Amino acid sequence: MKGSYHIIVQNSRVFFEFDIKRNITVIRGDSATGKTTLISLIDEFSRLGEDSGVNISCEAKCVSANNANWEGIIENTVGGIIFFDEDASVVKSQIFASKIRGTENYYVIVTREKLSNLPYSVDEIYGIHSSGKYSDLRKTYNSFFRLYDVDSIYHNDEPAKRLIVEDSNAGYEFFKAIVPESVTCVSAGGKTGIQKLLNDSDRSETLIVADGAAFGSEMNELYLYMKKHPEIKLYLPESFEWIILSSGLVDGKRVSDILSKPEDVIDSNDYFSWEQFFTHLLVEETKDTYLRYSKSKLNKAYLNARERKAVVDVAEIIKPILGICL
Amino acid sequence: MLKIVFGDVENAVYHPPVYFDNTYRDEWIIDPLSVKMIRDVDRSEVIGPKVIDSPVLGSISVRDLSGGVKTLMLMKFDETGKIFNASACGDNCAKWIYEISKEKDLTINLHHIMSFDDVEGFEAYMINTGKMVRNSTEYVDEAFRIEER
Structure with missing residues (x-):
């Protein structure tokens, strides 16, 4: 459907x-x-x-x-x-x-x-x-x-000292490569791992990057926690693959048409969440190109200057928080 | 005192509104605290033990009250020793849960983290960890550490 x-x-x-x-x-x-x-x-x-x-x-x-x-x-x-x-x-x-x-x-x-x-x-x-x-x-x-008005959760633009990435593979590898040395980048190894990492004693300014397309189960509790801990900030794109698809690197009107109204294309029969669809779409669209995408390991082409800038520009809102200048 | 236990526990009623429909007494409805809770949470006026005036639905029966306010009345009046699932209550019931716990030892069961941000002087005993929390920030931090839901 x-x-x-x-x-x-x-x-x-x-x-x-x-x-x-x-x-x-x-x-x-x-x-x-x-x-x-x-x-x-x-x-x-x-x-x-x-x-x-x-x-x-x-x-x-x-x-x-x-x-x-x-x-x-x-x-x-x-x-x-x-x-x-x-x-x-x-x-x-x-x-x-x-x-x-x-x-x-x-x-x-x-x-x-x-x-x-x-x-x-x-x-x-x-x-x-x-x-x-x-x-x-x-x-x-x-x-x-x-x-949950996610945009209103940004309490401040204080630079983050710690970046928690929900992804454990390609997404994590990308963010780890682009943040300055002053920012500690850790993978949560999945959405439930975020809560465990926040429960440690580290109270430094922290940015969490997670896949909004499947993050609903964690949202209420994290939202309450963030109201008490303004040092925690949250960035929720649909998924890392959605960021790449939105970057313009994968050319084509078809992709931009899909992203403008994903609900018209994504069939619930095939995809339990939109995140899975975006991964499939990115793999298909890049399979015979230098940007061939694999979720399990980041294709280093995404770290080239032009490609890196294109991807990070989609996540414009987190650049000042992470101190990224490209 | 308010005691909170997260996760599945024995003697708990998961969906209190149905339990309420089959066990409530008329006198619960016209109790002054019930009248206040119904006015605040449901924005409705108690006309009598069998009739409530709702601004949305018109004259309604007790069975048409919200699940939240039914659960609050069970917390206040039920004497069977059952523990009621407060996840049937919205955050707009939190201050009333705390109000009831000032008069009696009240244990509630939660399957989500309810917000007690608007409750003045909030404190509670967290059964899962055996810790006393003295404000809503300590409560959220402690609840965040508890894995049971």
């Missing part, structure tokens, strides 16, 4: 309007914002259709699932959007992650839990915002808002 879906769910009192564009979307936030109301409306429509009095407008079929029926719903749904309320504890299990991987559906999950087994994007974590009355003034209008 691919593409962006505009969804309207309403009854005589409430009106929800939002867009879903990746295979996994998470809704969380304060109590009493309408999360359960939204899922209840979808559940009633799933069971009774128009007889429920609920109206749903969406190009894809919207259904709800729970702990008791989730496997059957997933098996019997193709090209649908499946919603889970927060009582569905199954969503945090490995078996759930295995089951939804490679399916032709999108999933919307209400939860405050991390869901470490699911590679969801920091950009697809939303709260529900009520913004007054809709149309005839009898309905309350509710829309989604992005919960």
